[in-house]
Amino acid sequence: MMPSTMAEMWTTMGSTIASFMFVWAIVRQYCPYELRRCFEKYTHRFMGYFYPYIRISIHEFSGDRLKRSEAYAAVEAYLSTNTSKSAKRLKAEMGKDSRNLILSMDEYERVTDEFQGAKVWWVLSKSLSPSRSMSMSYYPEQEKKFYKLTFHKRHRDMITASYLEHVLKEGKEIRVRNRQRKLYTNSPGYKWPSYKQTMWSHIVFEHPATFETMALEPEKKQEIIEDLLTFSKSKDFYARIGKAWKRGYLLYGPPGTGKSTMIAAMANLLNYDVYDLELTAVKDNTELRKLLIETTSKSIIVIEDIDCSLDLTGQRKKKAEKSGSEDESKSNKERKEPKEEGHSSSKVTLSGLLNFIDGLWSSCGGERLIVFTTNYVEKLDPALIRRGRMDKHIELSYCSFKGFKVLAKNYLNLATHEMFDTIKRLIEEVKITPADVAENLMPKSPMDDPEKCLSNLIQALEEAKKEEDEAAAVANKVAEESMGTEPTKEDDIQPPSQEVNKDIEKPDT
Numbered sequence: 001m002m003p004s005t006m007a008e009m010w011t012t013m014g015s016t017i018a019s020f021m022f023v024w025a026i027v028r029q030y031c032p033y034e035l036r037r038c039f040e041k042y043t044h045r046f047m048g049y050f051y052p053y054i055r056i057s058i059h060e061f062s063g064d065r066l067k068r069s070e071a072y073a074a075v076e077a078y079l080s081t082n083t084s085k086s087a088k089r090l091k092a093e094m095g096k097d098s099r100n101l102i103l104s105m106d107e108y109e110r111v112t113d114e115f116q117g118a119k120v121w122w123v124l125s126k127s128l129s130p131s132r133s134m135s136m137s138y139y140p141e142q143e144k145k146f147y148k149l150t151f152h153k154r155h156r157d158m159i160t161a162s163y164l165e166h167v168l169k170e171g172k173e174i175r176v177r178n179r180q181r182k183l184y185t186n187s188p189g190y191k192w193p194s195y196k197q198t199m200w201s202h203i204v205f206e207h208p209a210t211f212e213t214m215a216l217e218p219e220k221k222q223e224i225i226e227d228l229l230t231f232s233k234s235k236d237f238y239a240r241i242g243k244a245w246k247r248g249y250l251l252y253g254p255p256g257t258g259k260s261t262m263i264a265a266m267a268n269l270l271n272y273d274v275y276d277l278e279l280t281a282v283k284d285n286t287e288l289r290k291l292l293i294e295t296t297s298k299s300i301i302v303i304e305d306i307d308c309s310l311d312l313t314g315q316r317k318k319k320a321e322k323s324g325s326e327d328e329s330k331s332n333k334e335r336k337e338p339k340e341e342g343h344s345s346s347k348v349t350l351s352g353l354l355n356f357i358d359g360l361w362s363s364c365g366g367e368r369l370i371v372f373t374t375n376y377v378e379k380l381d382p383a384l385i386r387r388g389r390m391d392k393h394i395e396l397s398y399c400s401f402k403g404f405k406v407l408a409k410n411y412l413n414l415a416t417h418e419m420f421d422t423i424k425r426l427i428e429e430v431k432i433t434p435a436d437v438a439e440n441l442m443p444k445s446p447m448d449d450p451e452k453c454l455s456n457l458i459q460a461l462e463e464a465k466k467e468e469d470e471a472a473a474v475a476n477k478v479a480e481e482s483m484g485t486e487p488t489k490e491d492d493i494q495p496p497s498q499e500v501n502k503d504i505e506k507p508d509t
């Protein structure tokens with residue numbers, strides 16, 4: 001019987017579609033994967049003739065399977081704030097600073113959104129990867145999640161041109177606002193290949209360091225802050241000059257001068273994640289590249305003690321053999337020596353590392369800082385730290401009086417004090433690291449008042465000065481004696497103990 005009115009025609013069509021949907025739901029539940037795919041294909045073709053709606057899917061992992069899709073993450077964030085208010089089943093995840101819960105729609109939940117008068121529907125769906133039907137599959141079985149956007153075909157142009165752009169833009173902004181920053185590390189226990197398993201493990205990044213609390217010359221501090229902020233706002237500039245949007249920082253100086261602290265301050269200033277890359281745990285250059293691909297935008301990739309991580313200088317082994325006995329005499333305050341055990345397990349080469357920093361892959365993923373730290377800047381291969389790779393070299397050195405004042409404000413809440421004059425005189429004569437100053441300013445018992453802490457510091461400075469003077473006197477005496485008698489035997493001259501800390505060793509020739 002032919003439908004007599006428009007209303008009847010729509011009803012008939014509606015019930016046909018509903019029947020198809022019902023059959024499809026059964027097929028989806030019980031049929032093998034191949035059969036289901038085939039059924040889906042022909043159903044979609046058939047429905048395409050009658051169905052006035054268009055569907056767009058945004059998958060969590062794209063075909064390359066390497067990286068979570070940015071579009072998916074942006075849609076997820078957009079829906080978490082904009083539309084999940086109308087959803088009835090929600091997922092809750094911990095938000096920024098572990099203070100609030102972020103709600104987002106649960107699987108198969110459907111929400112409605114409106115844009116410029118058009119109604120659209122979002123559903124979070126999932127399908128099974130083919131491996132479920134292939135028992136010999138290489139990859140473990142996986143669920144593939146995707147968002148489905150449905151809208152009427154008359155809105156096609158508007159949705160594809162404006163609405164999707166609006167969703168992505170807003171979603172990205174929400175992600176930056178809400179995201180809990182993370183500290184990642186490359187886990188040695190990771191087994192490759194495993195489908196979609198990330199090579200990084202992470203915890204929440206909660207380091208409290210800021211540039212404000214760092215003991216540093218104010219001008220230097222300001223220069224670094226401006227450099228970082230300029231970088232973070234220079235997307236268009238980098239695009240215009242045809243350069244990947246990344247910047248390399250080399251932080252060098254003796255132990256305890258604030259290199260690691262500065263990395264935390266950088267991350268806090270820019271609101272970036274931190275990837276702490278342990279090079280010795282990276283098997284080879286290929287694995288290094290995979291690690292790089294998995295890092296996200298707005299992040300700092302850190303390689304601490306770069307000179308210890310790999311045989312990057314070509315002089316490392318020779319040095320280690322030669323300086324065996326010297327090392328024993330050095331205090332543990334001195335600079336770290338290379339970790340020999342790392343060399344045997346890691347086959348990462350200098351060229352692999354250079355590629356990591358500025359090869360073709362390094363431009364994937366956007367806004368990134370690469371930071372190296374070292375105690376031995378002269379030992380590094382010049383190719384590794386040349387400008388363009390490590391764009392900014394920052395020396396962190398012993399504590400100045402201005403640096404001390406920052407620490408006194410942080411630790412004792414003192415802007416000025418009569419004992420400051422004595423400290424100023426001593427600190428200008430003695431080489432003391434900010435870490436040592438900080439340690440002396442730290443109250444050791446609840447009874448310790450600021451005066452007690454300041455006098456602890458003065459005592460430490462006086463002792464250090466005495467040691468320096470004695471060491472200098474011994475060195476002078478030895479020098480005088482050797483000049484007066486035998487030809488100079490440089491090996492016999494012991495440098496003053498503080499000087500050992502301070503000077504960066506010259507590379508072997």
Ligand SMILES: Nc1ncnc2c1ncn2[C@@H]1O[C@H](COP(=O)(O)OP(=O)(O)OP(=O)(O)O)[C@@H](O)[C@H]1O
Nearest residue numbers: 213214215254255256257258259260261434435438
């Ligand atoms: N410039 C600084 N400003 C404020 N605090 C500092 C500074 N330098 C060091 N400190 C304090 O000393 C401690 C050690 O500093 P940090 O770990 O940053 O030194 P480092 O230069 O990374 O040393 P290493 O070369 O041994 O890794 C920090 O916890 C911090 O409290």
Ligand SMILES: [Mg+2]
Nearest residue numbers: 259260261304
């Ligand atoms: Mg450090």
